[in-house]
Amino acid sequence: MKLGSFIIRRLFLMLLVLFGVSVLVFVIAKVIPADPVGAILGGNAPIDLVEDMKRRLGLDKPLMNQFIDYMSGILRGDLGTSLKSNRPVAKDIANFFPATLELSICATFLSVVIGIFLGILSAVYRNKFIDHFARVFSILGVSMPVFWTGLLLLLLFYFRLGWLPGTGRLGLFVTPPTRYTGLYLLDSLLSLNFEAFKDALAHLVLPSIVLGYSAAASIARITRSSMLDVLRQDFIRTAKAKGIGKRLVIYRHALRNALIPVVTIIGLTFGGLLEGAVLTETIFGWPGLGRYIVNSLLLLDYPAIMGGTLFVAVIYSLVNLIVDIIYAALDPRMRI
């Protein structure tokens, strides 16, 4: 019951913030110095054609009217038409998001497994070799620019050694699986296209590592400090005094408590992966939302910029909301 009203309050706040977000996005798009119509028409088009086109797109209307059009469009799920692809932005997003989702899920999985594992080891064997190793690993992870690690890994494993495929989601001559979810791994299993599964998996390795590494690093850091915090608590001493053995003390009594803040970080990391995806997707030619946003920013395709960033903000806010709810659900103390 208390959890329910908590969720409702958070949802309400989120809607409020999202309204602000769409205003901000609109302002950004309107201040962008580009001439969107010029973008469609190319460099050779004379100015008269450009002016005519502007009228037809309603870009000569007062800003307030444009804003109302834009907001009512959003409410109808219409994010406008991309100037560059000439297709509805919503359709583009639907097309590109699964790629990002698949990459993010893989990267999250990788980072959670590695991060939590290292974090625990490092807390339990505090100041031992494994702890130092994990700390250096973590700090390195958050220090290395992903675009650089990405390039180097590509250079090494693709160009030099040829062990792993290069850019994209699938090899050039692998038939993409039938689309059910847009996640190639899942789709290829569903359609029994094992060749595609293998290939999609191979294509996921490098970008997931690049993307997951920094996330793993921050998860390891948080797990470690959270774990250390918990290990210092009285109830851990109680648990030890019960003589239930080190493993149970750590995995049952400490971890469960330590994971509460870690869940938050995993959520944030997942959101943060959307951010990392921008650079990673650019380097690995990954046809996802990150690259879509970068491209639309580089081309100043403003409906795509608005739609893309708005979508990302919604996802990001939703993830945060879910994290808060999980947090509340995990920690009984929060439910008062």
Next chain:
Amino acid sequence: MVEKSETTISRWKPIIEDWKHTFYLWKRTKLAMIGTFIVIGFIVMAVFAPLLAPYDPIKTNLPERLKAPSKQHLFGTDQFGRDIFSRVIYGARIEVWIIFLVTVISGVIGVAVGVTAGYFGGVIDEILMRITDIFLAFPRLILAMALSAMLGRGLTNAILAISLVEWTVIARLARAEAMKVKSQPYIEAIKAVGASNFRVLIFHVLPMCLSPVLVQLTLRMGTIILTAAGLGFLGLGAQPPTPEWGAIVSDGRSYLVQQWWISTFPGLFIAVVVLGFNLLGDGIRDILDPRLRR
């Protein structure tokens, strides 16, 4: 347990003890020491760039283009025959400049918003915090990209864009601190004497909030470099021929397979410097951690 006895002891020891302790902790954490040296090296590199760099970082020298690393060109040359080593060294100046400006701008905005919200509370707090939330609703890099696209390309605009993203973190911290300070009894006392809100805010609340804010700003310096380099890499940051590190990595992308050195060295420098800041930051966090101060 035993810890309580130390608190009694530290009471008689002078404050110097505290500093000695800080220094001790710093020395004990080898990683923090390494971090400090990296950061010092980085700043020295920026300050003495003209003395350290063997070549002009901008002037093209086409006959020397795409030379592999050698004694003449430690890190090789790029497609214009510019010495990568010199460009990387001059790049340190750009990065220092970015860190400095972003820290100042985001610090000022963040503190102003945070302290105001925290001190006044109520509707003002609610409004300011919702505005902060709006900025926090975006993944940081994406917001920075959108803002720098909006402002137009170039170093200054990139700095502004990063600052507009960074201030939120500071604002939240400053707000929390201001709320803590506000509830202190002496603030009530000062108000009772008849000091205006503005006076209390500027002379009593603000100074008390500054030290955690400064610490936080230091901790974020590594992130700032990464964001700036990311923007530079995407072409949204510094414009050519400015030797910004991210931009140099991006420059070398199309030469990666044959001329790996163009991208590799500036990227390595980003990694090392950010590592330095993070190690230092980690150290600072440890040193300030009350649990470790015993």
Next chain:
Amino acid sequence: MWKKILLVTLLLATVLSFAKTPKDTLVIAANTEIFITLDPAVCYETFAAAVVTSAYSGLTKIEPVNGVLTPVPDLAEKWEVVQEGDVTVWTFYLRKGLVFANGDPLTAEDVVFSFKRVLTINKSPAWLFNELGLTKENMDQTIIAKDPLTVVLKTKPLARNIVLSIIAPPWGGVVNKKVVLANQVNNDLGEAYLTDKSEGAGPFIIVEWKRKEQVIMQSNPKYWAGEPPLKKIIIKDVPEETTQFLLVQKGDVDIAWNITTEQAAQLRETKGGNIRLVTTPEQSNEYVAMNCGWGPFKDEKVRLAIKYAIDYDAIINSVMRGFAILNQNFMPIGYFGYIELNPFKRDVQKAKQLLTEAGYPNGFEVEIITSTTDIRRNEAIIVQSNLADIGIKANIVQMPSSEMYAKYRQQGHQMIIAGWGIDYPDPDALAKPFANYRVKQLAWRNMWYDDHAADLAEKAGVELNDEKRAQMYKELQEYWITRSAFAMLYQPVGFWAVSNDVVGFERAVEGYTLTFDFTKISKK
């Protein structure tokens, strides 16, 4: 269970059989990221236009004839031109028995529909039709189907080449009226429908275009001139040049469409192996333009100084790695009326002297805008460095083309590095934008309001006598070269890495950026 295994084996088999490019299939690795649409009424990008051109035939088509790009009969077997006062009446006679790829008969009605469609949709290609005097307002009077085999066009009096080139595909490509109207949504004249497939009568059919994946074309057995040798063309989207190069080296694809100048240079030097480098001069040019309405550039001497300051050779040799032709004229080499004019060579002394004469002995500060490609950036850096030598401090601002063109069209730049892709193979397509400010193109954008040049360009465009016309262009070029707002850097050379199994690519690519002919390609 057995079924599953069988299925998997079959799948594996198809995948494996696909791994080497078959004999009648051409596989191209290209960056198709810039593809927007494959609709002939909208498409305006070079490579996409080549795809569109192969799927749609028009009344005429552009063919290299003895090295000169010329409009030749295609769907129209012949035409007549009559001058009626200030209107030129064109009568085109269609070949008999023409059919679309789907078997529907192709009539004059389809041609008229297609032309009107370009004007109604009014996107990028529309202005070219407007140039002919065909507009949305007058199209019912100027574009007429006289009978199923006869199309009448009423245009402004213009050199014939201009009219015949503009109505050639891509934008003059004829679409199947019936099918397109049946598939339109919200009265879009089939704009959405034709985005990723074709309904034309060209030698190929666009079967599918999966964005960021591939474009697949199939030969059209009903093509009036006979089915082309290639049965299938697959254009795979490979955004990275390095990957493209790797694929063609391994033999996974037949052609790498976008390789870097460095890779091309490498291929030129190594030779041999199973791939070759194919080059052809492009129908475009690259230039530095100065806004004559801005500060120092108001002075012709300053502009001249800059023309002398630029190191053209360095740009051609180091940025373009020799894949460019020195051509300081606005016209490509070999065009009707072209004269060779390359008066500028880097001369720092002279440039400095000109600056001093103009009153800027210590130079000035200027902003160079350019787009975000590597080549443009590299050019900008060299120009910047050249200008520094004569005391001018140039700041480079790279921006997305949309931002750049927005600024350019509003005359808001100081200096710009850009290029011009030629729209139709006639000197008019260059003289107008570069010399006639009245058409509000490049000359206007750079505020080079020179009436003498504008008059000359206008007169030459409507001159029907070839000899007189050539003379006028000669005069224009000589006048233009020292006075204009432009320093032409070079005429680019296109280059491809092509597998040795591919025959005829050299001929197919002739005239590239304006036309590309897939029918001339076959495989060993």
Next chain:
Amino acid sequence: MERGSLLNVSGLRVIFHTYRGTIKALNGVELWLNEEERLGIVGETGCGKSVTALSIMRLIEQPGEIIDGSIIFAGHDLLKFSEDDMDKIRGKQISMIFQEPVAALNPVFKVGFQIAETISHSRGISVKDAYAEVKESLEMVGLDWQRTIDLYAHELSGGMAQRVMIAMALAVKPKLLIADEPTSALDVTIQAQILELLDKLVTVGKNAVILITHDLGIASEFCDRVAVMYAGNVIEVASSAEIFDQPLHPYTKGLIESIPVIGKSRELVGIPGVVPDLVDPPTGCRFHPRCKHVFDKCYSDLPSLTEVKPNHHVACHLYQ
């Protein structure tokens, strides 16, 4: 030297490594305990009571270290046990309850589970089976089991939480119960109830008890014997009655004089000086800087705990 039939601690030394240097927390502690006997350990904060208790449980952790001594429990030296062996002692033969009962319970598990877990481990039965006994345990400590079993720690009051802790500790029927200041975090009225409950249960269960407290009154009331600790040493051990009536060690005397007694008007006398810094403890007897009776031997020699009267041990040069 076997002095107690259940537990014999001798020469126990524990140090803590800190930045300021090594804290010599325990400096050769001597303790002994018989079956069913109750021993109180009394001393000021920081004198090493809790460290002693935790040492017996072998719960001293980084940066702490047991460097010397022996802890013979039921005939075995616990310091020679492996961690796994120790887990057979903890929560089975020795149980422990702590000062902050709410914090000592895991916040994310229900009370019932935490008790059941303890039982399941001591008996080697499944947690599910152990639940059957949870009810009994809760009732034993006077809690309404139906209400309590599904609560979380934060939903309990301090008194309830301590009852849960006691239930948990005694459910395993340990030979020895160590109670580390079990009541000092509670209200005075609750304190009495808890002690009463403990008294009752221990009597019934025949458990030996070590009660750690800073309150000499509580110790002497609850326990058979009292050990006084100062700066890492046991300085005096005697029966509860004797330690009050005839304290021998100057520190114990001071301690008793500083207790206000209801109904008697007596001038409160504190002990001058402060607890020593254990990084750099005083030489010889650690109490000598504060002692009125100090003489030269006190500066150099550490007095050992000797039996000066029957069953009255003291570590002071005055009595040797």
